Amino acid sequence: MVRYTSRCQDWKMKAFVLTARRDTLVIALCIALGGVVAIAIGSNGDPRIIWPSAIAALAIPALATIRVNGGIANALHRVALSILPLNLIQPVLFTLIIGVLVLIPGSLSLLNVICAFSALVIAIAITQTLIVGWSGGAAGPTRKPDRRETRHWRKSGGYLLVSVLIIGLFADLVIIFSGLLLEPSQVAIFSICIKIAFMFGFFIQVLHQIALPRFAKSLRAKNQTGVADLLTKVNVVATGMMILALLATWIAGSKLLGIIGAEFQAGYSVLLILAGSQLVRALGGPALPLLIASGRHKLSIPPIAASVAVFALLAFALTPMFGITGMALAVLAALAVSSAGLAAVVRRELGISCDVLSRLLPGPPLSSGLIAGRIPQRKLS
Numbered sequence: 489m490v491r492y493t494s495r496c497q498d499w500k501m502k503a504f505v506l507t508a509r510r511d512t513l514v515i516a517l518c519i520a521l522g523g524v525v526a527i528a529i530g531s532n533g534d535p536r537i538i539w540p541s542a543i544a545a546l547a548i549p550a551l552a553t554i555r556v557n558g559g560i561a562n563a564l565h566r567v568a569l570s571i572l573p574l575n576l577i578q579p580v581l582f583t584l585i586i587g588v589l590v591l592i593p594g595s596l597s598l599l600n601v602i603c604a605f606s607a608l609v610i611a612i613a614i615t616q617t618l619i620v621g622w623s624g625g626a627a628g629p630t631r632k633p634d635r636r637e638t639r640h641w642r643k644s645g646g647y648l649l650v651s652v653l654i655i656g657l658f659a660d661l662v663i664i665f666s667g668l669l670l671e672p673s674q675v676a677i678f679s680i681c682i683k684i685a686f687m688f689g690f691f692i693q694v695l696h697q698i699a700l701p702r703f704a705k706s707l708r709a710k711n712q713t714g715v716a717d718l719l720t721k722v723n724v725v726a727t728g729m730m731i732l733a734l735l736a737t738w739i740a741g742s743k744l745l746g747i748i749g750a751e752f753q754a755g756y757s758v759l760l761i762l763a764g765s766q767l768v769r770a771l772g773g774p775a776l777p778l779l780i781a782s783g784r785h786k787l788s789i790p791p792i793a794a795s796v797a798v799f800a801l802l803a804f805a806l807t808p809m810f811g812i813t814g815m816a817l818a819v820l821a822a823l824a825v826s827s828a829g830l831a832a833v834v835r836r837e838l839g840i841s842c843d844v845l846s847r848l849l850p851g852p853p854l855s856s857g858l859i860a861g862r863i864p865q866r867k868l869s
Contacts, residue, residue, distance in 0.1 A: 489563035489624065490704040490781075502626035503633040507641060508556055509622070516552035520545035540602045547606040550613035557616045560624040563701045571694060573616050582608055647786040651776065654792050658822075659686045662799070666815055669807040677755040678812045680748055682819065685762035688733040692726050692770055696777045703774070704781035707838075715840065719773065723844050726770040730763075737763040761816040765823045772827025773842035775834045784837050791829025795822040 492501035524538070524545050531537040554574050561570035585604045589595045623630075654661075663679045670678060699722050706714035737744075741759045745752040779785045799822035806814030831843040 489560070490701050491708060494705070494708055498626045499629065499631045500633065500637075502623045502630060503637075504641060505560060505624040505626065506622075506630070507633065507638055508559075508645075509553075511642065512552050512556050513549055516549040520548040523548075540599055543599070543606050544602050547609040550606070550609040553613040554609070554616060557613070557620045560620050561616075562697055564620075564625060565701065566620075567698050569616065569619060570697070573612050575694075578608065578612055644783070644785075647789065648780065651785060651788045651792050654796060655776075655826075658796075659683065661796075662815075662819055665800070665803060666807075666812075669803060670812060670815065673751070674812050677752050678758060678815055680745065680752055681755045681759040681812075681816070682762055684744070684759060685766055688730065688763060689766040689769055691729055691733075692766065695722060695726050696774045699774055700777040700781055703777055707778075707781050719840070719842055722774050723770075723842075726774075727767070727844055730767040730770040734760070734763045734767055755812060758812050758816040761813070761820055765816075765820040768820065768824050769827055771844045772831050773834075773844060775827070775830035775842050778834050778838060778840060778842055779830070782838055784833075787833050787837060788830055791833060792826050794829060795826035798822050798825045 489501050489504065492498070492504065524542050527541040528538050551574075558570040558574065561567075582605060585608065586596075586601065589600060589604070659682050662682060663675070666675050666678050699718055702718055703715065705711075706718065737760055741763075742753050742756045745755055745759065776785070776788055779788050799818045802818035802821050803815055806817055808814070810817070827843070831841075831846070834840050834842050835846070
């Protein structure tokens with residue numbers, strides 16, 4: 489969207505947005521239908537399971553629409569409209585709805601809660617879509633995009649989907665994996681610790697998301713100063729916040745876990761390690777946003793896949809000896825591999841040192857090739 493806007497190609501941006509909406513809705517509807525069918529088969533047609541599942545499945549296209557709306561709004565620098573609906577408005581309103589159901593005797597049932605959740609998500613999706621605009625605010629006539637262009641969009645999106653899925657679902661994959669090696673009580677402690685730690689990491693994700701269109705604009709213009717300034721701001725804020733999060737965990741982590749249950753305080757050291765892993769993630773810098781902004785996100789797959797392999801190997805090696813601490817160390821090592829690997833790819837492909845350590849060392853953080861044209865234009869398009 490940044491590229492098409494810079495070229496004054498509103499019709500192509502509109503075609504891209506409409507294609508993204510259509511493809512996303514088709515995929516979401518297929519996933520929703522497939523999920524309901526699978527649950528119906530697995531439950532032997534039990535209506536007590538099928539009906540709640542079908543109502544919950546209605547939220548899948550709405551949630552997908554909210555994600556697409558968020559991406560469009562972020563590209564248009566409407567940050568609040570991108571982040572708040574799913575991360576603040578939806579949980580706050582849902583909590584209020586649950587509070588009302590609790591006050592009404594006999595109203596707090598599974599079906600009522602699921603109906604309330606799906607209705608709320610659908611309402612948010614419709615409202616956000618009306619504000620963002622179905623075509624993302626692009627004016628002018630609708631023109632059908634070239635088949636090669638559409639094929640390029642889908643292929644490029646497919647590559648990005650691999651990286652985003654692994655990063656977005658990493659904590660959940662780790663929890664599932666921990667069930668193979670830990671006792672149920674240890675899995676419970678580890679699950680709470682990693683969820684708390686990745687809540688800290690969510691701040692990094694939001695910060696990088698906000699910076700993404702700005703990186704794209706600066707890279708398109710080969711604006712060395714703009715890229716360098718934005719890198720400094722992102723790294724300072726992300727690293728500073730993760731240092732504060734680690735200090736807060738060190739001071740109050742045990743008490744926080746104790747609120748959940750006294751037995752969870754045994755995970756204090758694990759929580760410290762996992763909070764430290766988010767600091768490692770911040771130290772790697774906004775490597776993935778830079779690769780996305782430059783159209784080179786396909787190259788993010790090898791280091792991310794390597795980090796998953798490192799986690800699996802170390803989890804099998806360390807968990808039998810150190811328990812949940814070994815599992816936490818495997819997570820730390822995996823995030824270190826992905827952060828270092830992505831930063832290395834950015835340095836090689838774009839001539840940019842985006843990690844915090846490299847930017848602290850003497851020397852220019854950006855290669856002169858970014859401005860002089862060493863990097864082919866196709867890498868930035």
